[in-house]
């Protein structure tokens with residue numbers, strides 16, 4: 229069967245009809261609608277002759293056996309957030325399906341090709357994203373916390389999983405699936421404004437940002453707003469305010485796409501007649517380079533000490549969460565660039581701000597790359613999420629070329 233990118237767009241529309249409503253996609257993981265979407269996908273793949281299996285974490289695998297057991301993986305996720313878009317996760321999966329059709333039509337491939345539908349990428353029901361891929365990657369280390377998670381109706385995560393045939397205690401057995409993985413490919417909508425602003429359909433994703441998240445508490449002195457002269461104040465908010473502005477310069481000086489966000493400042497006592505005694509500030513810093521990320525954090529900390537001195541207040545830092553940058557494979561980055569150039573004539577390398585299943589697979593040591601296709605207005609996780617149909621078709625064609633190059637590479641001994 230020849231590759232038919234228009235069929236992918238038609239498949240996406242059919243899925244939207246089947247599992248969406250006037251508010252958007254409703255394929256939240258571990259729900260009936262999600263199962264219906266998986267059942268639909270199962271039916272489409274059955275026509276190709278790929279073999280289906282569900283692993284210990286609920287990930288749905290479709291395997292097209294080749295001469296060699298070593299496998300090229302294409303991944304996506306059919307789950308969505310409530311009122312989500314029609315492309316997030318589904319494009320990667322249905323583009324992968326089209327490539328499976330094309331490869332199956334060409335007789336036995338030199339290596340195995342596997343399409344994986346990761347379970348619960350979004351974490352929409354229980355607040356834990358990348359469930360299936362982190363289990364397969366072996367990086368799921370929070371099973372005790374997972375056991376405690378409840379959805380809005382008070383249903384515990386392990387109980388919701390059991391209803392879909394998954395035993396949380398054995399979820400990590402899914403890591404067997406990566407034993408034969410030689411390379412991993414993922415196409416995704418960008419979910420941001422960069423490619424659109426450059427007028428480009430497709431981009432090569434270099435890796436996912438490292439993240440530093442901290443709570444900064446500023447301690448001053450509550451004092452009467454009327455009786456305390458300006459030069460006698462120890463105003464905790466002044467420190468937070470100075471830092472909120474300083475981090476913008478820190479990100480600008482760092483360059484290369486680095487971002488810093490002060491997402492919240494909560495003041496106490498928080499009344500109009502008092503100087504602020506304590507201000508709790510949240511800081512999120514991201515960059516693709518671990519050294520530059522560490523420098524940004526150190527600069528923010530040094531600035532905070534200086535501001536505390538200037539304002540005669542104290543500052544205290546507490547780390548909330550961090551993750552190192554995850555860089556994709558150099559050889560695959562090259563293939564991805566070639567594939568995009570062949571299809572679109574121009575390519576661009578960019579980092580990913582959000583984490584994706586691909587980051588988990590890369591962390592497990594499988595050579596990985598992602599390709600982004602332009603998102604209109606940078607919108608995602610809303611029914612307004614959209615991409616031009618010609619760009620969707622180009623993305624299927626480019627992923628197909630990337631897959632062909634990767635199959636050749638793995639057949640020649642490349643990959644893991």
Ligand SMILES: [Zn+2]
Nearest residue numbers: 305316317349
């Ligand atoms: Zn996604």
